[in-house]
Amino acid sequence: MPNISPEVQVRWNDMVALRRDLHQHPELGFHETRTAGIVAERLRAMGYTVRTGLGKTGVTGFLKCGRPGKTVLLRADIDALPIHEQTDAPYASQRLGAMHACGHDAHTAMALSAAEVLAKEAPTLNGNLFFVFQPAEELLIGASAMLRDGALEGVAPDAGFAVHVMNRIPVGTIAVRSGPVMTSADKLGIVVTGRGGHGANPHNAVDPVVAAAQLITALQTLVSRETHPLKSAVLSVTMLKGGTAFNIIPDTVEMTGTFRCFDADLREALLASLRRTAEGIASALRCTATVANEFLTPAVLNDPALTALAHNVAAEVVGADKVVEWEPLTGSDDVAYFWQRVPGCYAFVGSGRSDGSPSPAGHNARFDIEESCMGIGAEFLVRATRAALQKR
Ligand SMILES: [Zn+2]
Ligand SMILES: [Zn+2]
Structure with a gap:
């Protein structure tokens, strides 16, 4: 008792x-x-x-x-x-x-x-x-x-x-x-910008949907490939927004997510990696990407x-x-x-x-x-x- x-x-x-x-x-x-x-x-x-x-x-x-x-x-x-x-x-x-x-x-x-x-x-x-x-x-x-x-x-x-x-x-x-005992928290906002066009003529557009898809996959490597195995971090893309119709390639795709970790130095390093990855993947696919993070709490x-x-x-x-x-x-x-x-x-x-x-x-x-x-x-x-x- x-x-x-x-x-x-x-x-x-x-x-x-x-x-x-x-x-x-x-x-x-x-x-x-x-x-x-x-x-x-x-x-x-x-x-x-x-x-x-x-x-x-x-x-x-x-x-x-x-x-x-x-x-x-x-x-x-x-x-x-x-x-x-x-x-x-x-x-x-x-x-x-x-x-x-x-x-x-x-x-x-x-x-x-x-x-x-x-x-x-x-x-x-x-x-x-x-x-x-x-x-x-x-x-x-x-x-x-x-x-x-x-x-x-x-x-x-x-x-x-x-x-x-x-x-x-x-x-x-x-x-x-x-x-x-509890992680820091950042709110992420990523915008991938291409150039919209007809869904039937992708060669005349710059498709941000494909770039966003590759980016989401690439972001999974920040924790698995760039973080010390005994340290921990979480990066989750939790919202994806883009497009208006089945036959239109949109100009932009927006994504939101959360990023958590215990170590302030690791946080800085992973945020830099996040920017590098977003900009690099977008650029390889002729798009641009901007990454905004709102630091909510340590x-x-x-x-x-x-x-x-x-x-x-x-x-x-x-x-x-x-x-x-x-x-x-x-x-x-x-x-x-x-x-x-x-x-x-x-x-x-x-x-x-x-x-x-x-x-x-x-x-x-x-x-x-x-x-x-x-x-x-x-x-x-x-x-x-x-x-x-x-x-x-
Ligand atoms: Zn609560
Ligand atoms: Zn509570």
Whole structure:
């Protein structure tokens, strides 16, 4: 049985009620006005100094404890996904086309519970508590928007923690890992330009469709032939657009894709290779190609010392044999921008079915969590914060 302290246990009913309320009223990135309102009101009632409207709908809460000391940042994301919920839970989303299918409702409820427990004991703690409730994580642009609006102005956190629920590991487990845990993410846009013409007379046109087809195939060699076999990267072409009729060769073909990796140098090298390949293939086939990349977020890098601390804390909460060291994930989380400024540890709290049967994964219309994971997550955040505040 997980080791949940009475301070967290007494908040259990409230935590579940809040999570279910947020679940019924999901809000997409940068539209989290109701959620942000609830967060701000609760933080104020606990005694935090609250700032709102950071990165449109972000909220922070700062609380000075009894004596001076370190500052610990705790970050939760608050946005939902554009998915139509297909669970039959009594607390299913009441909004068409929006759903908390990634568990950010639970993250918000856990962080608010931790904020309340820590605020109560603040007079006996050294240092400062700093809570960040971040919008638009799913768009990977909420953290940078908050930082641009000065979310960290006047605060110098020494350590940061964040948790994400994870249905691929059963409730009662926590996964922590040092170093890279989530990839960087780039959004790619490639345009191949030729010269349109009649489909029956390709020799009078310059066909961008054939060039695009060869380019997509050639791009598969960037990871398989140019990347060190022990390093990893993902390059997926996910959208292809071109042409209007069966007998017309179009002027252009557009493609979109995603590019993820753990290593900043490798990212730069592969982006250069991507440009070289696109331009070279296009040119060989008399076309031109332009490559645009939007750098959404860096990789999430966990600080080794804080990960060791988090590992110990996780063992206290769920038992050492339930602390999983997991492989890094090729998903992304823009908490990475905070971890660039503050050494941090991002951990996964098991939320899958306790009997080990498969639970729908995040971003699925049937996603739901084992709610008891929230007691574990809140306890982990409280203990990690206490430990980091004490650490000299
Ligand atoms: Zn997500
Ligand atoms: Zn998420």
